[in-house]
Amino acid sequence: MAAARRVLRWALAATAALAAALALDNGLARTPPMGWLHWERFLCGTDCAADPRRCVSERLFVEMADVMVAEGWRDAGYEFVCIDDCWMAPTRDERGRLQADPKRFPSGIRRLADYVHSRGLKLGIYSDVGNKTCAGFPGSYNHYDLDAQTFASWGVDLLKFDGCNSGTLELLAEGYRRMSLALNKTGRSIVYSCEWPFYLRPLQQPNYTEIKQYCNHWRNFFDVYDSWSSIKSILDWTALHQDSIVKIAGPGGWNDPDMLVIGNFGLSWDQAVTQMAMWAIMAAPLFMSNDLRRISPEAKWLLQNKETIAINQDPLGKQGYQITKDKNFELWERPLAGQAYAVAVLNQQEIGGPQNFTFPLTFLGNGLACNPACSVRQILPASRDWGVYSWVSSLSVEAFTTRSASTGTLNLQPNVTNTHHSITKR
Ligand SMILES: *[C@@H]1O[C@H](CO)[C@@H](O)[C@H](O)[C@H]1NC(C)=O
Numbered sequence: 001m002a003a004a005r006r007v008l009r010w011a012l013a014a015t016a017a018l019a020a021a022l023a024l025d026n027g028l029a030r031t032p033p034m035g036w037l038h039w040e041r042f043l044c045g046t047d048c049a050a051d052p053r054r055c056v057s058e059r060l061f062v063e064m065a066d067v068m069v070a071e072g073w074r075d076a077g078y079e080f081v082c083i084d085d086c087w088m089a090p091t092r093d094e095r096g097r098l099q100a101d102p103k104r105f106p107s108g109i110r111r112l113a114d115y116v117h118s119r120g121l122k123l124g125i126y127s128d129v130g131n132k133t134c135a136g137f138p139g140s141y142n143h144y145d146l147d148a149q150t151f152a153s154w155g156v157d158l159l160k161f162d163g164c165n166s167g168t169l170e171l172l173a174e175g176y177r178r179m180s181l182a183l184n185k186t187g188r189s190i191v192y193s194c195e196w197p198f199y200l201r202p203l204q205q206p207n208y209t210e211i212k213q214y215c216n217h218w219r220n221f222f223d224v225y226d227s228w229s230s231i232k233s234i235l236d237w238t239a240l241h242q243d244s245i246v247k248i249a250g251p252g253g254w255n256d257p258d259m260l261v262i263g264n265f266g267l268s269w270d271q272a273v274t275q276m277a278m279w280a281i282m283a284a285p286l287f288m289s290n291d292l293r294r295i296s297p298e299a300k301w302l303l304q305n306k307e308t309i310a311i312n313q314d315p316l317g318k319q320g321y322q323i324t325k326d327k328n329f330e331l332w333e334r335p336l337a338g339q340a341y342a343v344a345v346l347n348q349q350e351i352g353g354p355q356n357f358t359f360p361l362t363f364l365g366n367g368l369a370c371n372p373a374c375s376v377r378q379i380l381p382a383s384r385d386w387g388v389y390s391w392v393s394s395l396s397v398e399a400f401t402t403r404s405a406s407t408g409t410l411n412l413q414p415n416v417t418n419t420h421h422s423i424t425k426r
């Protein structure tokens with residue numbers, strides 16, 4: 001048994017080393033980045049006279065930074081405050097540089113970055129690979145170096161680079177590569193968030209080996225919306241494509257299933273639990289898009305759930321995957337550091353009440369996750385110790401339905417005393 005465990009550990013270590021060698025070499029995003037991004041909740045509000053609290057303006061980002069510090073978001077790990085589309089003036093300045101809309105960002109981005117940094121947070125900004133952004137503001141085409149230098153001179157820490165109006169597939173790929181090199185040339189550490197494979201996919205299979213050499217995370221699929229059908233479509237897409245996308249994820253480069261919409265209007269409680277659990281299993285970047293100034297205590301509890309965040313941020317950096325699907329139930333697992341596993345049971349049935357899904361522990365980790373024994377801890381929807389199980393036993397997990405779907409998340413640790421020898425002998 002100990003021999004089998006050692007082999008498993010070496011295999012994992014080898015995979016991790018390989019992934020690290022291939023990732024964008026900027027030392028960033030060793031675990032999935034966490035923060036807040038304005039798009040899903042605030043879209044392209046530009047009329048600050050009519051809607052001062054919700055327009056895309058420096059006030060919005062200052063208030064969000066303040067609440068992130070005051071309400072424990074920063075301490076929970078959410079460190080980036082990110083601007084999406086619509087921050088710009090309609091034209092570049094007289095020297096060809098991008099500039100913020102002077103009415104909505106009267107102090108300028110440099111001052112906003114200083115403020116965000118003074119709160120112990122980091123600032124993210126947005127641009128586009130083509131001539132125009134998705135909302136029609138100036139894009140970075142033909143200005144990659146200048147825009148990277150501008151962002152670096154402002155003290156920006158993350159760039160979300162969209163792919164609207166990108167012209168040909170060749171220009172799309174070249175633009176993503178050139179902006180990555182331009183960011184590197186500035187000498188400033190800037191996380192590079194791409195949508196390259198999403199814009200490529202309808203026409204061409206993405207080369208993820210290449211994309212990971214240039215990007216810290218990348219979107220594969222449509223924008224998330226504040227609805228269960230959107231979350232469900234992202235999960236279904238991910239399961240369908242897991243053979244090509246799961247293996248490439250690792251420290252420095254992650255698949256990005258888009259923002260967390262927990263705390264808004266569209267998800268039931270069980271659906272919100274499901275998004276949080278599954279984003280942890282998928283090693284997803286955690287960018288909330290909600291109004292942290294007005295959020296329910298329940299949503300806050302879920303988004304700040306330490307054990308779930310610890311799974312998302314697990315240092316082994318392996319993305320989880322679906323291991324089996326049985327009618328409406330899906331069983332997912334994610335290998336964690338220390339030979340542990342995170343497990344999620346997803347109930348996609350949208351009729352009736354809660355149901356239990358029972359499965360043998362040998363389903364997990366190719367039979368090795370709980371071999372010869374493991375301690376099981378439930379994380380969501382509430383945390384509870386389940387005690388020690390031997391590898392021949394089964395688990396029965398209750399997953400809620402009620403016109404929704406939901407997830408029970410478990411954390412399986414090796415029965416530590418029993419396997420002490422093989423864990424510590426490195
Ligand atoms: C730029 O890339 C080189 C190697 O490709 C790397 O060593 C360096 O840390 C990078 N610099 C930044 C600022 O990302």
Ligand SMILES: *[C@@H]1O[C@H](CO)[C@@H](O)[C@H](O)[C@H]1NC(C)=O
Pocket residue numbers: 129130131141165166167168171
């Ligand atoms: C941007 O516009 C210029 C001038 O019209 C054009 O030559 C170029 O191909 C455009 N770029 C993209 C990516 O569409």
Ligand SMILES: *[C@@H]1O[C@H](CO)[C@@H](O)[C@H](O)[C@H]1NC(C)=O
Pocket residue numbers: 207209210
């Ligand atoms: C994918 O990109 C990598 C790195 O640039 C390259 O070595 C490899 O040949 C490419 N694969 C395909 C199928 O084009």
Ligand SMILES: *[C@@H]1O[C@H](CO)[C@@H](O)[C@H](O)[C@H]1NC(C)=O
Pocket residue numbers: 356396397398399408
């Ligand atoms: C259903 O699962 C829960 C744990 O989630 C467990 O406590 C309960 O005993 C199970 N019920 C049945 C009937 O197996």
Ligand SMILES: *[C@@H]1O[C@H](CO)[C@@H](O)[C@H](O)[C@H]1NC(C)=O
Pocket residue numbers: 372373374388389390415416417418
């Ligand atoms: C877990 O480890 C303890 C201590 O070695 C042992 O007494 C117990 O039997 C183990 N449990 C199982 C189910 O193997």
